Amino acid sequence: MAIRADTVVRRFGDLSAVDGVSLEVKAGEIYGFLGPNGAGKSTLTRILCTLLTPSSGHATVAGYDVESQPGEVRLRAGVALQEAALDDKQTGSEMLALQGRFYGLSAKATKARVDQLTELVDIGAALDRRIGTYSGGMKRRLDLALALVHDPEVLFLDEPTTGLDPVSRAKVWQEVGRLNQELGMTVFLTTQYLEEADELANRVGIINKGRLVAEGTPAQLKRTIGTDVVVVSVAGDPATAARALESLELVERIETNGPSLTLSVSDGPSSISPIAVALAQAPDVEVIELSLRRPSLDDVFLSVTGEHISDPSAFMASASAPQSTKELQ
Numbered sequence: 001m002a003i004r005a006d007t008v009v010r011r012f013g014d015l016s017a018v019d020g021v022s023l024e025v026k027a028g029e030i031y032g033f034l035g036p037n038g039a040g041k042s043t044l045t046r047i048l049c050t051l052l053t054p055s056s057g058h059a060t061v062a063g064y065d066v067e068s069q070p071g072e073v074r075l076r077a078g079v080a081l082q083e084a085a086l087d088d089k090q091t092g093s094e095m096l097a098l099q100g101r102f103y104g105l106s107a108k109a110t111k112a113r114v115d116q117l118t119e120l121v122d123i124g125a126a127l128d129r130r131i132g133t134y135s136g137g138m139k140r141r142l143d144l145a146l147a148l149v150h151d152p153e154v155l156f157l158d159e160p161t162t163g164l165d166p167v168s169r170a171k172v173w174q175e176v177g178r179l180n181q182e183l184g185m186t187v188f189l190t191t192q193y194l195e196e197a198d199e200l201a202n203r204v205g206i207i208n209k210g211r212l213v214a215e216g217t218p219a220q221l222k223r224t225i226g227t228d229v230v231v232v233s234v235a236g237d238p239a240t241a242a243r244a245l246e247s248l249e250l251v252e253r254i255e256t257n258g259p260s261l262t263l264s265v266s267d268g269p270s271s272i273s274p275i276a277v278a279l280a281q282a283p284d285v286e287v288i289e290l291s292l293r294r295p296s297l298d299d300v301f302l303s304v305t306g307e308h309i310s311d312p313s314a315f316m317a318s319a320s321a322p323q324s325t326k327e328l329q
């Protein structure tokens with residue numbers, strides 16, 4: 001097992017940022033740790049990378065205990081955290097060489113490794129420029145290369161694409177996929193982006209308020225929601241609309257979130273007209289929007305927590321995060 005967490009708790013004062021998380025990640029897997037801002041993703045990642053000790057519970061990485069054998073873990077783990085510690089005045093090559101020395105590689109071995117990595121993370125041409133001139137996407141790729149210098153067994157990526165534009169994001173996805181497929185590297189990736197977890201991860205753990213609330217392959221998780229999802233927005237009382245829909249046999253589950261109702265149904269196309277008729281008959285309810293789609297991981301999150309993962313406050317928080325205008329090029 002590449003990663004094993006057993007009832008890990010981390011408290012900050014009265015707050016349990018990680019509240020009894022147990023999970024296992026097999027060698028060669030990409031595990032997506034999905035949750036909104038403040039859910040506890042970075043805290044668990046830091047524990048697994050030996051940067052923070054758990055308040056209780058145990059964890060191993062590559063078979064070594066994160067508390068009693070941190071040196072062994074660090075030799076086998078590569079880490080790219082949200083706030084990359086890059087020195088703007090150095091060039092990419094200088095930082096990579098320094099990282100090689102830090103891990104005790106000879107100059108020759110470092111050079112060979114850097115040649116291999118620059119191809120892998122597509123940063124070759126920029127390596128001899130100062131890091132201060134890099135775009136946000138290039139900094140992330142350099143940070144990824146730095147995490148890979150010592151050829152780790154397990155790679156930890158904490159929100160690797162937050163703040164990146166869609167093109168840079170797709171590039172990071174491609175690289176992570178390649179590392180996993182070509183080198184068989186185990187990847188533990190935290191994200192607040194549903195598509196990222198869906199696209200990259202073999203298995204996803206959903207974390208909310210420090211607890212693991214659902215786990216499975218993206219397909220398994222979505223299957224728990226039903227075959228199709230109908231989303232209805234209403235003016236008037238959503239509870240009245242929900243009551244009108246509850247009596248329909250074809251509706252398996254209803255989640256109400258503000259004026260919006262998310263219905264799980266087994267057969268979407270044939271559910272639309274009975275749903276529209278039931279809503280038309282409900283007193284003081286006006287339908288603003290009615291749409292049909294396939295289930296997403298957000299529907300899974302909504303069904304286990306009662307909230308959307310992508311609520312506006314999450315977007316506000318990420319918009320004001322350090323990676324803003326300058327790095328978005």
Ligand SMILES: Nc1ncnc2c1ncn2[C@@H]1O[C@H](COP(=O)(O)OP(=O)(O)OP(=O)(O)O)[C@@H](O)[C@H]1O
Binds near residue numbers: 015192
């Ligand atoms: N050093 C600390 N001292 C006090 N509270 C902390 C500390 N680090 C994290 N927290 C709190 O623990 C909770 C979980 O934070 P964490 O950074 O792990 O969440 P996250 O899921 O990674 O969110 P984000 O996407 O914003 O990074 C938050 O409420 C946060 O404010």
